[in-house]
Amino acid sequence: MSSDITSKQVQVHITEGLHPECVWLPSTYGTFSEKLELGYGQGVNYNDFIPARIDKKTGHVMGQECIVTITKGGK
Numbered sequence: 001m002s003s004d005i006t007s008k009q010v011q012v013h014i015t016e017g018l019h020p021e022c023v024w025l026p027s028t029y030g031t032f033s034e035k036l037e038l039g040y041g042q043g044v045n046y047n048d049f050i051p052a053r054i055d056k057k058t059g060h061v062m063g064q065e066c067i068v069t070i071t072k073g074g075k
Contacts, residue, residue, distance in 0.1 A: 003049040003068045010044050012070070023068060025049075 001010055001023070010025075018024055028038065030045030053062040 001044075001049070001068050001070050003051075003066055005051055006048045008044045008048065009073060023070065 001008055001012075012023075025044065025046035027046060028036075029043030030048070031039040032045065034040050049068055050063055050066045053065070054060070055062050
């Protein structure tokens with residue numbers, strides 16, 4: 001999986017709960033804090049893929065607006 005910022009290898013699972021052109025990463029994995037034992041060192045952090053953009057009207061971070069490319073890799 002890659003964005004304009006980074007590229008990382010992850011295992012994916014297909015589910016009926018998402019639009020076919022959408023991906024979802026849980027925020028609990030890929031954490032940088034060793035104290036968060038469940039997510040530390042597991043998977044990737046979705047923040048790595050999100051560019052630092054601020055909405056001009058509200059001043060909020062645009063954290064849901066990230067385009068990624070998925071390519072088949074693996075074994």
